[in-house]
Amino acid sequence: MDARVKRTGGLIWPEEGVNSAVPYGVFTEQAVYDEEQARIFRGPTWNFIGLAAEVPNPGDYKATFVGDTPIVMTRDEKGDIHAWVNRCAHRGALVCRELRGNNAAGTYTCVYHQWSFDARGDLVGVPFRRGLGGKGGYPADFDTKQHGLRKLRVENYHGAVFATFDDAMPGFQDYLGADGAVDQHLRRVLEGRDIEVIGHARQYIPSNWKFYAENTKDPYHASLLHLFHMTFGLYRSSQVGGVKITGGWHTVLFSRSGTDSEEAISETKDSQLRTYQADSYTLADPSLLKGRKGEWGDDVTLVIMSLMPNLVIQQIQNTLAVRQIVPKGRDAFELVWTYFGYKTDDEELRNIRLKQINLIGPAGLISMEDGESSVICQQAVVRDQNDWSCIEMGGRDVKDADHLVTETTIRAFWDEYRQLMGY
Ligand code: FES
Ligand SMILES: [Fe+2]
Known part of the structure; x- marks a missing residue:
């Protein structure tokens, strides 16, 4: 092994020419993969999520991923494009289980307990919110605004749509x-x-x-x-x-x-x-x-x-x-x-x-x-x-x-x- 090596995060990189010699562990280590999800796909990057032409009409949606996180790209009734994490704010189920389609009703309802969300990812419906016959239901201070889906920032760049988890990211053109x-x-x-x-x-x-x-x-x-x-x-x-x-x-x-x-x-x-x-x-x-x-x-x-x-x-x-x-x-x-x-x-x-x-x-x-x-x-x-x-x-x-x-x-x-x- 070359003497001029440095060990970083469990991987050994050569001291010189680090970009021209890459340790194969980056392709095989679970810890590297997990860190990529946090530092790259959910980090300061813009991720492609689809063409705007894939959701041409109000109510259209497409399920996809940023890294390995499931997300949904939607077009709302005004024509704006949104993206949110496809994980119910109740107990974590996939909200949208179709690959693509048109949601004329404008709401996305989780099949598990039927919490429903609008195209922007805001919570708009909760079954048995006040319980039944005065029993059960959510606490009085339960605030639907606190239980929306996790939203991503979205940019439509000449018809290609990019999303980021990072609220501090500069715009897409800067990133380019x-x-x-x-x-x-x-x-x-x-x-x-x-x-x-x-x-x-x-x-x-x-x-x-x-x-x-x-x-x-x-x-x-x-x-x-x-x-x-x-x-x-x-x-x-x-x-x-x-x-x-x-x-x-x-x-x-x-x-x-x-x-x-x-x-x-x-x-x-x-x-x-x-x-x-x-x-x-x-x-x-x-x-x-x-x-x-x-x-x-x-x-x-x-x-x-x-x-x-x-x-x-x-x-x-x-x-x-x-x-x-x-x-x-x-x-x-x-x-x-x-x-x-x-x-x-x-x-x-x-x-x-x-x-x-x-x-x-x-x-x-x-x-x-x-x-x-x-x-x-x-x-x-x-x-x-x-x-x-x-x-x-x-x-x-x-x-x-x-x-x-x-x-x-x-x-x-x-x-x-x-x-x-x-x-
Ligand atoms: S997990 Fe979605 S409503 Fe319960
Ligand atoms: Fe090729």
Whole structure:
């Protein structure tokens, strides 16, 4: 073991290059997982809870999670969006047991003893409050105002809804980061758009959520792991692209297909032999990749935004999707995909989006390997808490890059993670 190590919270980190060598215990220790729930998901972060378009009408609701805490996003009769912890103020039962729906009555009634709450989470009804025939009932000073559901602060950012447990948090845009690089890419696909949800998929992955967080910030793996990417030219390390980091740990990876020079392609071929099979495969249905060029007024064909702690938002060709990370314990998480388009889509464009959904999601031609890579990491690290990963591609520091052969974005994640966790 290297002499320059420090022990923090039971884990050993190297004294130098702490962001480029992460002890595997962060993926396996129950104490780490529990602390993440308090310091990250319920701490000073904004968590994605859904698209506003998932609750378009007054009375609509959607059950989801912040970290592993069940919450409900609602839209009240005035059109405002709220979020509250889905835990009855009486004795702790789930109040809302449906995934989504419309609650025309406007009240959410716990099935156990039928306490009922409005869309804002305030207690509005208590059965047998005064007892029966003068017997029983709640004490005279029982105040319904003291027994509402626990509320979260909510911000609707161009149609993406974020919530925080932390009342002292600065606004979402501040959280995104001052220099605007991630913000700019986010607004590129959201701002001024009438978003329409066009599908959902859910995927349960037996891996710690942070292996997936690393994966989505990792431009290094994309052309090596994903055969389809490389073979059909959707993404190659030789393409023009780059990574940007704002707000500490929010990142964006972007690339432009068709921009690689012959020279770069041949260099790529040499170092990526396994995945470069363009000469031997063709698509039976080439319309899959036909797409519509320049939809956003530029030639960017792939953007993966990772907004910590729980959102990935993606544009690949003409597909758009948000992926919400929901931790389910130290060695499992659920990945919730919501595919969307715009209400202004013409029929041809909508069909392109629907067809290209085949690229992504749990069985997507270019994303099914991501779940599996997280799983094989989890399987291998279970007994080696104080061995370290090596995250040194592109250096050991954290900075933007105008190329795709780097892990600087992953180092950014660990830098912020350590600060929030007190390591
Ligand atoms: S636990 Fe909800 S009303 Fe009793
Ligand atoms: Fe990937």
